[in-house]
C-alpha cells in the first residue's frame with residue numbers, strides 16, 4: 001500500500017532526528033499532508049500504527065494536519081483558492097500550485113527519559 005511507503009520514509013526521518021537526543025522517547029509525530037498529495041489520512045494513521053512497533057516511533061502518536069491546495073499567480077503573487085479559475089485575471093497568467101501536494105514531517109515531540117519535570 002502507498003501509505004506504508006510514506007510511513008516508512010517518515011519513520012526514517014523521525015529516527016534521524018531522534019538520534020540527536022539519546023534516551024528520548026518519541027511521543028508525537030506531526031505531519032502535514034496536502035490535499036492533492038494523494039494520501040488518505042485515515043489509511044496513513046492506520047499504516048503508522050501498524051508499522052511503528054519496534055521502531056523509534058513505537059510509543060508515538062501521529063498528528064496529521066491537512067493542508068488545503070493553494071495556487072498563486074507567479075507574476076503578481078495573488079493567491080488563488082481551490083475552485084477558482086486557475087488563471088490570474090489581471091495578468092492572464094496560469095496559476096502555479098504553491099502548496100497542497102506536500103507530505104512533510106513538521107516536527108516531533110520528544111520525552112526525555114531521565115528528565116521528568
Ligand SMILES: [Zn+2]
Pocket residue numbers: 073074075076077078088089090091092093
Ligand atoms: Zn497575477
